[in-house]
Amino acid sequence: MKLDRKYVSFYYDQVEDFPDYKIDPKKTMLLLIDLQNEFCHLEGKEAQEFKAAGVWDQWKPYFDHMANTTIPNAKKLLDFFRANNLPVSFGRIACLREDGEDRSPVQKTEGWNNMLMPVDSWAAQMVDDLAPIKNEIVVNKTTDSVTTGTNYLQLLRYMGITTVVVGGIVTDQCVASTVRGLADEGLQVLTVEDACASADMDLHAAELKIMNVIYTYVVKTQEAIDLIQKEL
Template sequence: MENQQTLYYEFAPTEEGKMTIDPAKTALLVVDMQHQFISRDGLDAKLARERGMFDKWEYFFDRIDDIVVPNNKKLLDFFRSHQLEVTFGRITCHHKDGRDRSAVQRRPGWNNILLPIGDPGAEMVEELKPLDDEIVVNKTTDSVLSGTNYEFLLRNMGIETVVCTGVVTDQCVASTVRSLADAGFEVILVEDACAAATKQLHDAEIMIMNQIYCQVMSTEETIQLIAEQLEQDILV
């Protein structure tokens, strides 16, 4: 895909086509692909309809249904078929009144998220349901790393590269990508497996994060990169 970048990196040599990874040290991370946020019959969609705002969210739900869920499914199928690490991060709180949530998860407005563990809205959508042996991290923050043991789990498994997908691009996904980069992991952000409320927000965040925090790639490019390395490993 086109390697978009900000003014900060126009002078820097492009890394496109040069990235190498070890599939055995790579994990897929699916962020917040939960019923409440991305289902047309979820709570967020219901509230948008009640407030007469659903037309403003049509782009988001169309992208989720037509692009993001199918591409996440492609990535899950690929990782699972090659016995590669699959992980999930989801927004949930331990107390039913949400008093254990971080401040960012209780601010008035769209971010005021109350999803106790066990709430149906907290579950990943059926198409992307985790398997029994796959790691699911519960977070009360935007970043999957902050306030969880996710980083320790990655270190324990020897993971060096994280392939990140999910919603929303400019909030939880961006926070997670930045945290991973700051912790020293290589990050691939799969652009067409993510979504924000608007195309403008999505495109802006993708451009901001590209090169410094992650390498932005498409689903097909990500699969091809890993598949080529797997083939080389077999030949060796």
């Protein structure tokens, strides 16, 4: 398998072809992470706070990238999986109590990760273009990784899943934590770089380069679709 050299680290400089994944479409799950109103919508709390703090010019490119690239590509993946009746899942930050007492300690701490998003709130919902439908799995988490403190890995085992296709935000935090958790469980992971994003796209690129090959294969949306399509 050929990989984009942009995301291939020093460790693999001498490697040209990487072993192909053995993909069984019916055992391949899509996972979209944290593409929620709170983080993506211009009326969400984060966008409003950045505007109020006078730093919107710094953050606007990130929101533009999500609107113009990340979410459309995540939707393209979602449409492909739905059209072929393949399993779909979502990981989202959402607490079960209104007061957030069930959150992990990191989400109760003041600072970047302090989040209070009750499960039924508008903030916690996936953006409209990526709204889950019947029979799609939604995993609530109060951690970065979808695999930590949830039953997600157990669900994958029950369903016989061997490959997970990952998109979402942000690449260097929740996406990276999840990819490592999936890889450590022995799953094949395709991380779809143009269906992910970071506020700092240098961090996005760096994290993908760190994870590539050892934990995941980094691919583009159409590459992921093509890899699955040829096995249908």
